[in-house]
Amino acid sequence: MGATVATGWALADMDSLSSRGLKRFLEPLDSPQGPLVRVGGETLVNFSSNDYLGLAASPSVRAAAIAALESHGVGSGASRLVVGDTTVHQRLEARLAAFERAEAALLFNSGYAANVGTLQALVGPEDAVFSDALNHASLIDGCRLSRARTVVYPHADVEALDRALASTPARRRLVVTDTVFSMDGDHAPLRELVGVCRAHGAALLVDEAHATGVLGSRGAGLCEELGLSDAVDVRMGTLSKAFGVLGAYICASRPVVELVLNRARPLVFSTALPAALCAAAGAAVDIVEHDDALRARLWRNIRRFSQGLRSLGFAAEPRSAIFPVIVGEPGLAVSAARALRSKGLLVKAIRPPTVPEGTSRLRFCLSAAHTEGHVDLALEGLRSLRL
Ligand code: PMP
Secondary structure (H helix, E strand, O other), X not given: OOOOHHHHHHHHHHHHHHHOOOOOOOOOEOOOOOOEEEEOOEEEEEOOXXXXXXXXXXXXXXXXXXXXXHHHOOOOOOOHHHHHOOHHHHHHHHHHHHHHOOOEEEEEOOHHHHHHHHHHHHOOOOOEEEEEOOOOHHHHHHHHHHOOEEEEEOOOOHHHHHHHHHOOOOOOEEEEEEOEOOOOOOEOOHHHHHHHHHHHOOEEEEEOOOOEOOOOOOOEHHHHHXXXXXXXXXXXXXXXXXXXXXXXXXXXXXXXXXXXXXXOHHHHOOOOOOHHHHXXXXXXXXXXXXXXXXXXXXXHHHHHHHHHHHHOOOOOOOOOOEEEEEEEOHHHHHHHHHHHHXXXXXXXXXXOOOOOOOOEEEEEEOOOOOOHHHHHHHHHHHHHHOO
16 A cells, blocks of 8 residues: 555654654563563563453453353444343443442443543533543543533642632532552542532542552452442442453442443443453452452562662552652653563553653552562662662
8 A cells, every 4th residue: 555645644743753752562462461471582570560460361260251252152242232231241230339339330341431431421511520630541531522621630639629619610510530540559539539529519430440459458449448439429440450351330329320321422332342251350350359368469569569669769658559660751761661671571661641741650560460579570670770
């Protein structure tokens, strides 16, 4: 195929990305997710996966997927509202609602789809959304698709949010936040956010993508840990991270779930998750809820890594499985990642627009499947970088 008009656009824009150290590329794995992965013929210790509990390759999760693959086939054929829904989807929603101690749960094909669809379903042009400055891109895109007026408040700044709510009247007002921020691993001030929302009659939607399976006595996230599950209007969780599968869900009151099912465009206009993945997710929920030893292993690794980072002079609180090591410019982050790679460590450089300009970083994600030896290797690798 010859050069098309779009080829010219692509070449110009890619030149610009390359010159700023922002070009991205794919690196295919030749293995399942796990603490050790095969990449380009090498075996590397994986510190970039969100598979926090090591369930992506779990035998019982795989077995559940295989059984449902046999009973229900591969593709789901249509959107859930057409003929893509199955008893397996329904059972998973009931299981998730029970796990989250919520009235109802609703599945989405991804966390991205859940956030975009739920925001667009709940608020519209007459409404206002208040969004933390470091919220995940899917919440930001949900604000855009909803066409609600969007007020971005400074990261975790409850007083600024309070002032913004006081000065922004609207038909409906919705506050949205990650509970564990995806690139920094810190927590939203959830108790204070609940208080401010109550004071202003605003609804609160929280994204527990990086908290589910990691925080809370049964792994039901920061809301569970703080005893606030009933105080939040909509809680979103992903099945793609600690559960090791794919997809996501919201949990909320039955009327909210019914409205979102009727309106969310990513749900109405997209083919349903395959039943096999729903069955796999159900098996993963059982493990997350009942296998406390797995979460305890993750937290032992988190504490070990955080202590090691502090002894290297980095500020590192053990708050979640995510640890950023900020290096600044994108080129520096890429060369640091390359140096770690030469020591057998897979740690990706995270650059704008995923993080703000000047805060490019190495992002370490820990897993219950890492050994102490793996954690120590990461620390040794960082020490050798002399950042
Ligand atoms: N929310 C947050 C906070 C995330 O980090 C992510 C994934 N990176 C998502 C939502 C999207 O989830 P998914 O990957 O399942 O689409």
